[in-house]
Amino acid sequence: MINIASPVIEEEERRAVNEVIESGMLAQGPKVAELEENWAKYCGVKHALAVNSGTAAIHCALYAAGVGEGDEVITTPYSFIATINPILMLGARPVLVDIDEETFNIDVSKIEAAITDKTKAIIPVDLYGQPCDWKELREIADKHELKIIEDACQAIGAEYDGVKTGALGDFGCFSLYATKNIMCGEGGVVTTNSDDAAAAIRSFRQHGMTSSYEYADLGYNYRMSDLHGAIAVEQLKKVEDFTNRRQHNANMLNEALAGIEEIVLPKIASNRNHVYHQYTILLDKSIRRDDFIAKLREKGVGAGVYYPKPLHVYPHISKLGYKVGDFPVAEDLAARVVSLPVHPKVTDADIEVIANAIKEAVND
């Protein structure tokens, strides 16, 4: 089976984990510090703070942005649920804005209409590894004095106009979950250029501690262990190689699948470098997705659906006043997306298998 995701774990990762085990110091320590330094350099920002998930990264960024009870945060209805849950965890309200049908990202032209005097921040998501329209987004945020918290959990290494994710917003949030472009099992990173925000995040990830057993505010245990840090340090060294391999596979699929009328291939908007966390096609309405995926599976191709439903239909979000029909683009695309394997272990021969399986599945 050509799986939809498969982490690359090599000798370097094994050796690095062993070193930590041998050192006897497994909690947050030198490996995490090394990761933070290298991550900040890679993204081109002043600070990178490691935490133990992408969800924690978003929670920390929202806290450092000053989001709290009664505030509103504008975001997309088409993402993983972890984009929205941290907004709720701080007592704030997610205000959803429909997406662009070509990029799957928040439709920036609809954001201004959603801004109220309670709006504190915007969370754009670089879905599947493609940044959203940052020029327009930055203009809107500056005009209304809003913070931008980039959910770059799927987009390490992606760029808008030559600027890397993590350096585009006031905060960048990354996930190192096992299936991400680089990973350490579970982990996350927040980036920022603000010294004050970095201090707030350092405290928030450690129970609100400001100095030894002094707690200035409510905080959490969001620390990353050095075991995880050690894997992440090695993975970050390979990020460009992994990205090149994903992009190579995506380009091969673009060529092999061109001209098939029943599917729409991924589009890259101008000024963007897409890192293909997912290579996502859209099926024509005439194709039953479940059958299509089952046929691919029979031919050894593991396809995925990210995500089968938009977020506003889940009970804890819909009870905020949302209903089916509110975000027609997100609802339509959620019913038709299929992601295909492009991870670094996928070979040219695999691409041929995937392309042939798709051609047969649409003609069946």
Ligand SMILES: Cc1ncc(COP(=O)(O)O)c(C=O)c1O
């Ligand atoms: C867009 C997006 N946001 C947030 C997250 C949360 O990351 P984690 O699973 O590391 O908490 C993920 C990944 O799972 C994601 O894909």
